Amino acid sequence: MTQTFWTYRPLPLFQAPEIHTNLLWDLGILFGSISLAYFGFIFLMRNRLSARKAAVRQHKRELAPMISNFLFYDPETEAEGREAYITMKIEIRELLKNPFNRRILSEVLMDLKTDVSGSARVKLLRLYRDLGLHQDAYTKLKSWRWERVSQGIRELTEMEVEKAYTLIRPFVNDKRGVIRKQAQLATVSLREEGLSFFMDTARYSISEWQQIKLLEILRQREDYNPPRFRDWLTSENRDVVLFALRLIRHYNQNDAEPAIIRLLQHRNTMVKMAAAECIRDFRFKAARDPLKVIFRKSGEALKLLILEALSSIGDAHDLPILQQISEQDGNFVVRSKARSVMNTLVPGSALPVAGIDPLEPVAPQENPKEEPQVLQTFQGQTEINELEVQAEEIPATEGFNLKPTPSAPEDNGLPELSEQGAHIPMDDWDEALFDFCLKQELRAIMTQAGPSEEDPGDDIAFIPYIVEDEPEEETSLQSDREPALIEVDYQVVVPETGNPSEGYHHETRTSSAFDLSFIPLVTEDSAEMAGSHQASEPRWSRQATDFEIQEAETLVPAFGLTGEPEDETSFSEPIKTEYFTAQPEKTAPNQEGTFCIFSEFIREYDTESKLILLSEIPAVGGPKEAAFLRGLLEDQDARIREKAAAVLEELNGAQVGPEETKPARGLQLRNFGRFRLWRPKKERTHE
Amino acid sequence: MNDPRLLLAEDDEMLASLLRYRLEKEGYLVEWVSDGRAMKESLERTLPDIVVSDVLMPYFSGIEMVDYLRNEIKSSIPVILISTAGNETNVLNAFELGADDFIAKPVSPSELMVRIHKILKTRVA
Numbered sequence: 101m102t103q104t105f106w107t108y109r110p111l112p113l114f115q116a117p118e119i120h121t122n123l124l125w126d127l128g129i130l131f132g133s134i135s136l137a138y139f140g141f142i143f144l145m146r147n148r149l150s151a152r153k154a155a156v157r158q159h160k161r162e163l164a165p166m167i168s169n170f171l172f173y174d175p176e177t178e179a180e181g182r183e184a185y186i187t188m189k190i191e192i193r194e195l196l197k198n199p200f201n202r203r204i205l206s207e208v209l210m211d212l213k214t215d216v217s218g219s220a221r222v223k224l225l226r227l228y229r230d231l232g233l234h235q236d237a238y239t240k241l242k243s244w245r246w247e248r249v250s251q252g253i254r255e256l257t258e259m260e261v262e263k264a265y266t267l268i269r270p271f272v273n274d275k276r277g278v279i280r281k282q283a284q285l286a287t288v289s290l291r292e293e294g295l296s297f298f299m300d301t302a303r304y305s306i307s308e309w310q311q312i313k314l315l316e317i318l319r320q321r322e323d324y325n326p327p328r329f330r331d332w333l334t335s336e337n338r339d340v341v342l343f344a345l346r347l348i349r350h351y352n353q354n355d356a357e358p359a360i361i362r363l364l365q366h367r368n369t370m371v372k373m374a375a376a377e378c379i380r381d382f383r384f385k386a387a388r389d390p391l392k393v394i395f396r397k398s399g400e401a402l403k404l405l406i407l408e409a410l411s412s413i414g415d416a417h418d419l420p421i422l423q424q425i426s427e428q429d430g431n432f433v434v435r436s437k438a439r440s441v442m443n444t445l446v447p448g449s450a451l452p453v454a455g456i457d458p459l460e461p462v463a464p465q466e467n468p469k470e471e472p473q474v475l476q477t478f479q480g481q482t483e484i485n486e487l488e489v490q491a492e493e494i495p496a497t498e499g500f501n502l503k504p505t506p507s508a509p510e511d512n513g514l515p516e517l518s519e520q521g522a523h524i525p526m527d528d529w530d531e532a533l534f535d536f537c538l539k540q541e542l543r544a545i546m547t548q549a550g551p552s553e554e555d556p557g558d559d560i561a562f563i564p565y566i567v568e569d570e571p572e573e574e575t576s577l578q579s580d581r582e583p584a585l586i587e588v589d590y591q592v593v594v595p596e597t598g599n600p601s602e603g604y605h606h607e608t609r610t611s612s613a614f615d616l617s618f619i620p621l622v623t624e625d626s627a628e629m630a631g632s633h634q635a636s637e638p639r640w641s642r643q644a645t646d647f648e649i650q651e652a653e654t655l656v657p658a659f660g661l662t663g664e665p666e667d668e669t670s671f672s673e674p675i676k677t678e679y680f681t682a683q684p685e686k687t688a689p690n691q692e693g694t695f696c697i698f699s700e701f702i703r704e705y706d707t708e709s710k711l712i713l714l715s716e717i718p719a720v721g722g723p724k725e726a727a728f729l730r731g732l733l734e735d736q737d738a739r740i741r742e743k744a745a746a747v748l749e750e751l752n753g754a755q756v757g758p759e760e761t762k763p764a765r766g767l768q769l770r771n772f773g774r775f776r777l778w779r780p781k782k783e784r785t786h787e
Numbered sequence: 788m789n790d791p792r793l794l795l796a797e798d799d800e801m802l803a804s805l806l807r808y809r810l811e812k813e814g815y816l817v818e819w820v821s822d823g824r825a826m827k828e829s830l831e832r833t834l835p836d837i838v839v840s841d842v843l844m845p846y847f848s849g850i851e852m853v854d855y856l857r858n859e860i861k862s863s864i865p866v867i868l869i870s871t872a873g874n875e876t877n878v879l880n881a882f883e884l885g886a887d888d889f890i891a892k893p894v895s896p897s898e899l900m901v902r903i904h905k906i907l908k909t910r911v912a
């Protein structure tokens with residue numbers, strides 16, 4: 101029954117409220133009255149405002165002739181009108197007893213002040229003071245209402261009441277923004293020393309618009325003797341520094357070079373930009389390096405400014421970094437600007453890259469010593485016919501890939517910056533590109549001087565740091581050459597008669613290793629390079645690949661290296677061969693005195709790891725590992741012994757050649773002795 | 788010679804009053820209009836000896852007035868334009884259309900008097 105009731109009884113969702121009709125009438129009357137009052141109020145206010153406006157206009161019309169009479173009355177030429185003038189003066193003073201008239205008169209004078217100039221303007225300002233209207237403005241300064249204070253300051257400023265300076269000055273750091281800004285303008289406007297006071301005391305931010313207005317005031321000031329704005333470059337207020345930089349630039353005060361260059365390191369981008377603008381305009385050459393340093397972390401606008409500055413203070417030495425920017429920067433505008441700056445510094449140093457078809461590679465020249473011609477004349481006058489012929493003569497030398505390849509559409513004769521090449525240190529780029537450009541220039545000069553039998557490349561050999569040509573070796577960045585097996589000699593320090601206590605001796609052995617000498621990652625000592633410009637190895641080239649780096653890092657500890665180098669300087673040190681020799685006290689049990697790379701791991705690892713490691717030996721091991729495994733047959737751990745026996749058996753079964761043809765992998769490092777194998781950790785982290 | 792008649796077209800009432808006072812004091816018969824439409828009506832009614840007009844005027848700008856004078860009425864009466872500084876493009880247009888002189892705001896009444904006097908003197912000569 102209950103279920104039937106709840107199922108079939110309709111429940112109303114909406115129900116009209118039961119309100120008494122009288123209440124509705126009362127509410128209607130109430131809201132009607134409010135509406136009437138509202139519209140009535142608006143009507144009255146409009147009327148009042150209109151009436152007030154009409155009254156003001158009427159008063160202005162009445163006052164205008166008086167003001168005109170005051171402005172244009174000349175007592176010397178108009179002696180007969182003097183009495184009328186005095187009468188008018190009395191009349192206007194009578195009018196000024198009314199505050200409303202005073203206010204209107206002030207407005208009229210301020211309006212006229214903006215429209216008239218010359219002697220009329222001077223008389224106008226004098227009339228304002230003579231009539232004592234500035235006293236009203238003083239009163240406004242004491243008001244608690246910010247708009248009245250601001251109005252008073254503005255009035256005194258526009259009517260140039262210089263005596264008001266001391267009254268307005270305290271408002272420079274007022275917490276109310278409008279008053280503060282008005283007071284700043286007034287302070288700078290009323291007295292010459294106002295700017296110094298303002299710059300010294302300004303605690304609040306100075307907006308861009310405010311700075312423009314202040315600068316405009318200073319520009320309009322006649323016979324203005326600007327202070328040395330460098331004094332405010334040390335201000336703690338960032339905006340004061342910024343404003344000082346702009347003033348320095350505006351007034352060409354180029355005596356603040358160190359401070360301006362220092363400001364390139366400021367945290368604020370606007371300050372940096374203002375400093376860069378000053379550097380560009382004043383051509384502070386000392387700022388070249390700081391500009392380059394901050395470039396990477398800069399935004400687009402600042403980068404463009406830096407490039408502009410470099411175009412005014414830079415020279416050919418800046419071409420490498422500009423080249424790098426033009427190829428690597430992520431911003432199209434920055435890349436374009438970099439190319440533009442390159443051509444500004446050295447005309448023709450940046451050639452068109454977009455939409456240029458690569459040139460066909462040609463067979464290598466029979467005479468490898470013959471120097472290739474440059475792709476363009478140094479004066480930027482490219483001759484197309486010559487270009488084609490010259491391009492065919494270019495072998496891949498000096499680590500540059502001058503051969504056009506599909507992957508290198510932007511081949512302009514400068515070294516490419518592939519992903520790996522991007523890690524080449526900037527110094528190397530600088531020197532190498534400088535060498536390259538220098539050679540080009542010298543070659544162009546020699547070509548212009550006339551035909552020569554001698555190879556121009558030989559004539560510039562006296563110049564230090566010239567990269568030697570090795571045309572027979574392909575060292576381009578796009579090289580896909582595989583490392584070949586070569587015979588290498590290495591030294592091993594082994595204990596005398598197998599007992600470390602009896603001393604050690606060096607034993608030279610021969611083994612096979614991959615020939616990695618084609619990797620031109622040379623970091624010779626600078627002194628060595630300077631003294632030996634005949635060095636046969638290229639001084640710079642690409643970085644090692646990730647695979648090579650991992651390979652080297654994996655293998656080096658086995659040779660007793662204590663760890664990775666901590667910094668870049670340690671990379672520069674030649675890695676001595678002895679570093680790779682086995683340490684006797686660390687070697688694993690090795691009955692034959694040969695060294696096995698697994699020995700140290702086996703000795704230090706736990707049993708599980710040892711077992712895993714042992715299972716890997718058959719894949720890579722050789723005779724030395726076999727000897728090592730035989731040593732493990734006497735291990736205390738039974739599992740190790742069993743595993744070693746199994747692995748030894750497997751290894752013996754897999755032996756396919758004489759012992760010498762199966763080198764230990766670690767020996768590949770023998771040829772890395774003078775190469776840079778690691779990059780700093782930071783670089784690897786970024787990758 | 789009669790006092791020269793001058794048409795002053797300026798929408799700023801206070802400035803117009805000031806200039807009018809000064810011009811009348813110099814002996815000109817000044818007719819002041821506050822917008823372009825009144826100026827056009829005045830020019831249709833009678834041509835003054837010289838026109839001093841603001842460039843920016845309601846209904847009918849000073850440049851249009853020059854064009855109207857030179858090309859519609861075919862009159863060569865001198866015209867001096869008053870404009871705010873930085874409005875050089877308008878002024879150049881006005882000169883191309885046939886304006887005789889230009890003075891920038893803020894106006895120096897004394898300078899204006901000299902220019903008017905000079906132009907009228909040149910015309911009479």
